[in-house]
Amino acid sequence: MSQAAGGPDDGRAELGPPVVEAVDITKRYGSTLALDSASILIRSGETHALVGRNGAGKSTLVSILTGLQEPDHGQVAFAGRPAPPLSDRGAWRRRVACVYQKSTIIPTLTVAENLFLNRQARGRDRLIRWATVRREAERLLRDWSVAADVDQPAGTLTVEDRQFVEIARALSFGARFIILDEPTAQLDAAGIDRLFIRIRELQRQGVTFLFISHHLQEIFEICDTVTVFRDARHIRTAAVADVTPAELITAMTGEDAVVPSATRPAPPADAADLLTVDGLVTNTGAEASLRVRAGEVVGLAGGGGSGKVEVAETIVGLRRPAAGTVRLDGRRLRPGSVPDALAAGVGLVPQDRHRQGLVPMLSVGENITMTVPGRLRRRGFVSPARRDAFAERTIAELAIKTGGPGQPVSGLSGGNQQKVVLGRALASDPKLLVLITPTAGVDVRSKQNLLGAVHQVSARGTAVLVVSDELDDLRDCDRVLVMFSGRIVREMPRGWRDADLVAAMEGVDVGHV
Amino acid sequence: MSDTLITTGAPAPADGAPARRRLPALARLRDLVLVPAIVVIAVVGQVVNPVFLQGDNLINILQSMSAIAILVLAETLVLITGKMDLSLESTFGLAPGIAAWLVVDPAITHGLGVNLLDGGWGVPVTLLVGALIGAFNGLLIVRYGLNGFIVTLGMLIVLRGLLTGISGGSTFFGLPPSMTYLGSASWLGVPVSIWLCLVAFAVAIVALGFTTSGRALYAIGGNLDAARAAGIRTDRILWLTLIIASVLAALAGLLQAGRLASIPSGQGDGAIFQVFAAAVIGGVSLNGGKGSMFGAFTGVLLLFMIVNVLTLAGVPAQWTNFLNGAVILVALVLSRITGGKAQE
Numbered sequence: 001m002s003q004a005a006g007g008p009d010d011g012r013a014e015l016g017p018p019v020v021e022a023v024d025i026t027k028r029y030g031s032t033l034a035l036d037s038a039s040i041l042i043r044s045g046e047t048h049a050l051v052g053r054n055g056a057g058k059s060t061l062v063s064i065l066t067g068l069q070e071p072d073h074g075q076v077a078f079a080g081r082p083a084p085p086l087s088d089r090g091a092w093r094r095r096v097a098c099v100y101q102k103s104t105i106i107p108t109l110t111v112a113e114n115l116f117l118n119r120q121a122r123g124r125d126r127l128i129r130w131a132t133v134r135r136e137a138e139r140l141l142r143d144w145s146v147a148a149d150v151d152q153p154a155g156t157l158t159v160e161d162r163q164f165v166e167i168a169r170a171l172s173f174g175a176r177f178i179i180l181d182e183p184t185a186q187l188d189a190a191g192i193d194r195l196f197i198r199i200r201e202l203q204r205q206g207v208t209f210l211f212i213s214h215h216l217q218e219i220f221e222i223c224d225t226v227t228v229f230r231d232a233r234h235i236r237t238a239a240v241a242d243v244t245p246a247e248l249i250t251a252m253t254g255e256d257a258v259v260p261s262a263t264r265p266a267p268p269a270d271a272a273d274l275l276t277v278d279g280l281v282t283n284t285g286a287e288a289s290l291r292v293r294a295g296e297v298v299g300l301a302g303g304g305g306s307g308k309v310e311v312a313e314t315i316v317g318l319r320r321p322a323a324g325t326v327r328l329d330g331r332r333l334r335p336g337s338v339p340d341a342l343a344a345g346v347g348l349v350p351q352d353r354h355r356q357g358l359v360p361m362l363s364v365g366e367n368i369t370m371t372v373p374g375r376l377r378r379r380g381f382v383s384p385a386r387r388d389a390f391a392e393r394t395i396a397e398l399a400i401k402t403g404g405p406g407q408p409v410s411g412l413s414g415g416n417q418q419k420v421v422l423g424r425a426l427a428s429d430p431k432l433l434v435l436i437t438p439t440a441g442v443d444v445r446s447k448q449n450l451l452g453a454v455h456q457v458s459a460r461g462t463a464v465l466v467v468s469d470e471l472d473d474l475r476d477c478d479r480v481l482v483m484f485s486g487r488i489v490r491e492m493p494r495g496w497r498d499a500d501l502v503a504a505m506e507g508v509d510v511g512h513v
Numbered sequence: 514m515s516d517t518l519i520t521t522g523a524p525a526p527a528d529g530a531p532a533r534r535r536l537p538a539l540a541r542l543r544d545l546v547l548v549p550a551i552v553v554i555a556v557v558g559q560v561v562n563p564v565f566l567q568g569d570n571l572i573n574i575l576q577s578m579s580a581i582a583i584l585v586l587a588e589t590l591v592l593i594t595g596k597m598d599l600s601l602e603s604t605f606g607l608a609p610g611i612a613a614w615l616v617v618d619p620a621i622t623h624g625l626g627v628n629l630l631d632g633g634w635g636v637p638v639t640l641l642v643g644a645l646i647g648a649f650n651g652l653l654i655v656r657y658g659l660n661g662f663i664v665t666l667g668m669l670i671v672l673r674g675l676l677t678g679i680s681g682g683s684t685f686f687g688l689p690p691s692m693t694y695l696g697s698a699s700w701l702g703v704p705v706s707i708w709l710c711l712v713a714f715a716v717a718i719v720a721l722g723f724t725t726s727g728r729a730l731y732a733i734g735g736n737l738d739a740a741r742a743a744g745i746r747t748d749r750i751l752w753l754t755l756i757i758a759s760v761l762a763a764l765a766g767l768l769q770a771g772r773l774a775s776i777p778s779g780q781g782d783g784a785i786f787q788v789f790a791a792a793v794i795g796g797v798s799l800n801g802g803k804g805s806m807f808g809a810f811t812g813v814l815l816l817f818m819i820v821n822v823l824t825l826a827g828v829p830a831q832w833t834n835f836l837n838g839a840v841i842l843v844a845l846v847l848s849r850i851t852g853g854k855a856q857e
Contacts, residue, residue, distance in 0.1 A: 103739070104739040104742050105736070105739060106731070106739050106740070106802065107735060107736065107802075108734075108798075109731055109735055117732055117743040117745070118725055118732070118744050119725075119744075120725060120728065126724065127719070127723040127724060128724065128725065130723075
């Protein structure tokens with residue numbers, strides 16, 4: 001690697017020759033044009049952001065850059081030389097690697113074995129020398145400053161450590177160009193900070209990154225250059241220092257950005273408490289007492305491990321509390337009972353939409369109406385006509401992009417899937433809507449749509465609890481309760497400063513001096 | 514190989530690395546989970562009847578379990594890759610059954626068999642039939658992507674029916690000496706079937722622990738896509754695993770046939786439940802990617818020791834099935850408690 005020691009500014013390497021250049025790439029899947037004469041150029045040592053809404057062609061570009069698919073048109077070149085043929089996996093692996101959101105780690109095997117899978121050190125007798133494998137793994141992780149025990153099962157790694165084990169594995173093949181596909185989607189704020197520190201460290205060691213993210217502030221924090229794709233086309237490449245977030249959103253959406261500060265009217269001062277949580281102790285030991293009035297949107301913020309998710313899951317009955325009561329509109333909810341919570345009027349957008357939120361093989365209509373079979377019944381049987389009518393209403397209301405209520409939900413984009421989950425939560429006209437990290441893995445525009453829908457719901461007098469550590473989710477809340485190590489430590493009225501909220505989530509008390 | 518893995522010298526690690534998080538290496542201890550239970554059963558057995566720990570009785574236990582143990586070994590290979598093969602119990606009967614059908618002389622067996630081949634062909638034909646069944650399973654499951662559970666369930670019934678058909682529902686006897694040798698002879702005072710069983714497990718332990726192909730089974734069962742991405746030829750290994758498992762089932766059937774000097778048309782009928790139970794008790798995950806050969810061996814050993822203790826205690830034979838099932842359930846509960854984790 002021809003790497004200078006680093007620039008004078010923050011130690012980043014100086015930009016070098018192109019690591020990879022893709023020119024005039026076109027790719028079709030059947031009648032869909034996934035990439036339309038798109039180009040990208042990534043220079044050695046930079047961290048290059050690739051942004052675009054769902055369906056802009058990012059994933060197709062990644063699979064072409066990693067040699068999983070061949071473009072119909074156009075060329076890819078690594079360091080000025082044409083890319084190897086698709087069949088030569090080894091050659092691709094020495095040039096580029098992608099860390100996907102979906103793990104390519106085998107959870108039941110140890111970290112060491114994952115690092116050297118299918119190429120374990122062997123002796124003369126062709127038997128694996130585990131001591132050597134372990135030593136090599138330790139050295140590899142040490143060289144790239146990854147602090148993980150090579151003997152632990154990879155399934156016990158944290159998400160960020162898992163990503164770094166995958167990066168280290170890619171580096172061990174000789175690749176110095178790494179694609180990170182939404183690496184922060186499953187991380188909390190502290191995890192993202194640690195990830196960024198390590199990315200910068202690797203940058204100094206001469207590694208080039210292509211960083212794909214939905215979170216614009218992350219791009220401004222970590223990237224040098226940004227490329228915007230929209231509708232299968234390359235729209236713009238610019239130095240990050242030269243663009244504003246609003247310009248980026250405009251480039252991504254093709255329209256002028258509506259900055260989401262359309263302030264919602266505050267709920268009437270005399271609105272009654274709908275949700276009353278008293279002395280709640282979760283089975284993990286987090287404690288919370290809180291009230292949410294009718295029409296009020298309350299944020300519950302906190303980092304990973306702060307207990308915010310546990311508190312929310314306990315309120316909706318997914319977890320059994322160790323103590324305390326939850327009342328909704330005066331009625332006491334049975335502890336740990338989801339059916340009782342549903343009957344009392346709780347709507348939930350759960351944390352992991354793939355695991356708890358959706359049945360991917362079922363249609364949009366079936367998913368939306370899953371919690372309200374009673375309303376669809378005619379003479380004891382579910383009526384498909386009623387179901388579709390109900391689903392059509394929700395689809396129109398939330399502007400879900402789908403072929404119709406009959407389409408399997410697995411065919412929708414992430415943002416639209418999340419809208420289906422929201423539609424399901426709203427299907428029962430809930431008195432209380434609880435959303436846990438509702439915008440994880442959702443693009444900017446869909447995010448605004450989702451939050452807009454939530455605000456409409458609150459205008460109808462529903463109490464809303466937004467559980468998140470995403471500042472954008474919390475910005476329009478009437479109040480934000482901040483949790484830190486299992487306690488609610490602060491309450492912030494609307495209009496807080498970002499730095500204060502982040503500090504409170506990190507347990508730093510800067511606002512109180 | 515090791516020195517070429519890291520191509521450019523990376524600079525020394527920065528000092529800001531967080532402290533190492535260490536977990537105790539419990540993984541290896543998981544293999545030994547059943548050992549205390551085995552010791553307890555041995556003590557109980559000794560109290561019930563002092564014969565229990567005598568050499569003859571121990572050999573008796575090992576011999577009675579050797580055929581099923583090899584079947585457990587075969588199933589464990591398949592389970593680790595995340596598939597399952599129910600048809601092994603039918604292969605266990607059919608493979609030696611077809612060999613017997615081809616070699617026995619109808620003149621001395623009241624019309625059973627066709628006497629097409631010389632007696633010396635018995636063993637090769639048995640193993641070949643096993644390999645063909647495994648290859649056919651692989652064709653449907655790996656090549657055409659059919660569901661392994663249903664395919665092998667269908668095969669279980671088809672193969673069982675085939676054995677019943679060729680035998681007319683009766684028992685093959687008058688087997689040639691080559692077919693009974695492995696199941697009945699002894700080396701150094703210990704039956705050959707025990708030697709075979711122990712050697713098979715020893716080989717399997719080494720192969721699964723110390724060869725790239727063996728580790729590939731775990732990788733495939735743990736995360737198929739990741740295994741493929743690591744350059745493992747997943748289809749070929751799955752196919753080979755199914756073939757090896759069926760060949761082992763055929764060998765196990767041969768041991769059983771040799772011990773009894775006959776092959777009833779119901780040989781192996783219902784054995785698959787015991788096989789699965791032994792594997793799961795031994796810590797093999799039905800979801801794939803987890804489990805060890807040693808664990809599987811302790812699982813089957815525990816089951817057979819319990820049955821032996823019950824026999825020595827004079828429990829009537831009519832209660833055997835009931836107790837067998839109960840033992841399996843109790844053993845599952847015990848291993849859930851001692852293993853501490855939900856069985857998958």
